[in-house]
Amino acid sequence: MTFLIYVLKFSILIHISASSYTYGIIHNASIKIPFDIPDNLGHELQVQRCDQCLCDAFSNPKVVLLTCTENGSMNFTCQFYYFMPKRDEIQYPRNDTKIYLIQNITFEEKDDCCNTTYLIEKINAALNFKKAVFNRPLRFLVRGDNNMIVSTSKDKLIKFDRSKLEVVNEPSIPESTTVGYYDKYYYLGKDNTIRVYNEALISKITEFPVRNDLTAIRFLNDKEMLVGTALLGGFICEKQQEIFNSCINTPVVPATGQLHAFGIVDENTFYAGWYANNRNLGLYTKDQNNSWKESTSGTITQNEATSDIVIDDCKRIWAVIPEENKIFIYDQNKTHPHKITFDSKIFNLFILDNYTFVTSHETKPGLNLIQPSLNCRKPR
Structure with missing residues (x-):
């Protein structure tokens, strides 16, 4: 035994x-x-x-x-x-x-979301199930405090939770047409003035003028803020102590129409787009002398007015074309854009994880959620 x-x-x-x-x-x-x-x-x-x-x-x-x-x-x-x-x-x-x-099963692969054709197929399928998550008009979408999505609606700053896209807070603010947030401070733009508030938005810390009516605020790096204007082009505002309030008088982007869009590639490179027809998307880079120059080799030929530009993790350029209810997506070769068509006029775009994204609209609904069925691997 x-x-x-x-x-x-x-x-x-x-x-x-x-x-x-x-x-x-x-x-x-x-x-x-x-x-x-x-x-x-x-x-x-x-x-x-x-x-x-x-x-x-x-x-x-x-x-x-x-x-x-x-x-x-x-x-x-x-x-x-x-x-x-x-x-x-x-x-x-x-x-x-x-x-x-333990079993003869191979590891599953995540989706190759840098394959633009595959991405567009998934987005187009998801458009049939887009969800309105906010019913008041909105314009700009930016990253706010506590990693929230932030926009303005008349005299309210609307804060959305990123995970559920529910409204977290609606503090009252001076009426603003554009907004930016960086490192504990909100920058609220109206006409030719930027007002700076802390995260609580209780009291104004300071305000400073720019040379023309504001159209866009974007942060290039921890020292420079980009400001777009209606008539005089784009300017750099440099940080003094903690606040970006030292704006250089000479524009880094020329005055050729309403400059509504900045797409940040990295701290030394950005795209600019105008709300004007027959105006290309321009690429601007900083040279060894810290001077900004337009890189003609990076120009994207485009005839349509642009209200927003977003650079994704795969280095594609998403351009919002409001008058045609479209988003153009340019691959790295920057030619022949892939086009996504919506049933209403878009103004801004915010991309979340796995290419879930939200679009803002100046008419109801103010915010739409599009959720492609994707589980993306990290770009190689």
């Missing part, structure tokens, strides 16, 4: 050893999951050796893979997964952890 028990134990160990290597072990790696795994998707076990977890795994047909993490001498934690994580969720290096592949 003792001999039979020994043979049985020996057979199980051979099975475990062979099976554990059948589909492979990934050494020095773990699975990066951004949430606690619920009971219906996995379970956890504390053991003295990793091979003890294999018995549990092979006896449970739901287990797809497991990770075994060393916590100390004779102290290991096994996390069992009933689903196959994405390949992008493999975390390297983790010298204390191994991944055991």
